[in-house]
Amino acid sequence: MNDRHEQWQAAERLALTLTEGGLQRMAARTLAVFLFTDAETVTMGEIADRLGVSAGSVSGSVKSLLSVGLIERLPAPGSRREHYRLRDDAWATLFTSQNTVTQLMLAAAETGIATTTADDPAHRRLTQMRDFYQFLLKEIPTLLQRWQERQQPLR
Known part of the structure; x- marks a missing residue:
């Protein structure tokens, strides 16, 4: 084409x-x-x-x-x-802490957690939101390292 x-x-x-x-x-x-x-x-x-x-x-x-x-x-x-x-690393960056949106989501969850009590259903949902993004940011470096290793022969 x-x-x-x-x-x-x-x-x-x-x-x-x-x-x-x-x-x-x-x-x-x-x-x-x-x-x-x-x-x-x-x-x-x-x-x-x-x-x-x-x-x-x-x-x-x-x-x-x-x-x-x-x-x-x-x-x-x-x-x-x-x-x-x-x-060059656009797609990988989309899923890292360099993504401003991810940082905003974490901050929003933390703010919400701080304004709720432990017995409030919103507190549980916000904690789950925060924990998900923290988990994601912790796991992504390993995944990205595997991606970069996979890309080495292509360069």
């Missing part, structure tokens, strides 16, 4: 699938740009041009993708625009 038109159709189908999976539409389309671009970095303006939308509508999507660790901001000496790229 060398035809750029076919690639962008595939990108839009991917974005639609991601949207059906719960990602906001603009964030899904923005992520598709990062996955399908042949440029090393992109700016919000370039994403907006590619998607045929305003730069302002891309801003929230970029912020969202930054917060979960899928993309990163890069220095661009001589440019007044911010440059972004899909992280």
Whole structure:
């Protein structure tokens, strides 16, 4: 599939699938740009041009993708625009403590636990929420190490 038109159709189908999976539409389309671009970095303006939308509508999507660790901001000496790229370890980062959303979930659970008593059903649910995220963050490094070992022959 060398035809750029076919690639962008595939990108839009991917974005639609991601949207059906719960990602906001603009964030899904923005992520598709990062996955399908042949440029090393992109700016919000370039994403907006590619998607045929305003730069302002891309801003929230970029912020969202930054917060979960899928993309990163890069220095661009001589440019007044911010440059972004899909992280090399994007999918692994999505499940680590670098994911701002995971940290927010943990903090929310802790805050809720602190405001409830041990006999309150909310306390039990919030404790389970906190314990799940703590367990996940403890177990993920081993899983990611196995993933990286698996990727070594591919590099």
